Amino acid sequence: MPIYQLRCGQGHEAEVVQSFTAPLPPCPSCGSPTRKIPAPFGIAGLAARRLPPPAEAMPQTWRGTYEGNRDYLRELRRTAERRQALEERHPELAGDRRPVLAHEGRFAATPLRAGDPLPPATDTARTDTRGGHHAHRHGGGNGRAGTPPC
DSSP, X not given: OXXXXXXXXXXXXXXXXXXXXXXXXXXXXXXXXXXXXXXXHHHSTHHHHHSOOOGGGSOOSTGGGTTTOHHHHHHHHHHHHHHHHHHHHOGGGOOOOSOEEEOSGGGSSSOEETTOOOOOOOOOOOBOTTSOBOSSOOOOOSSSTTOOOO
């Protein structure tokens, strides 16, 4: 009998040993419905090298596609189609399907997806070596119009 790793909507995880035809049991912690999640050992090794990458790992910018290189884009499309077919057969591999709204700048490490709360903005003003903010131009002050005093 196979061992399945299960996860509920609340994020609780459990393992169960049962026939693949048996219905999934409810979460032992909260009783909500569960779904199968891929086991780490099932994806590692040779099989993982053959898996097409998820959409998040595909190039996201024009520069990432070698400025729209036709051959590279054709191969990316084939890879995306293989990944889509794989996810249709194994929905537990699909991951987060919400659209990505922002993926550059402050969202490079963790993309902003539809439905995510907007994190607080960081101070983007430049600071010079003396500690003063210089995100704008000064109107003068050293006797020459249009020239910053510093």
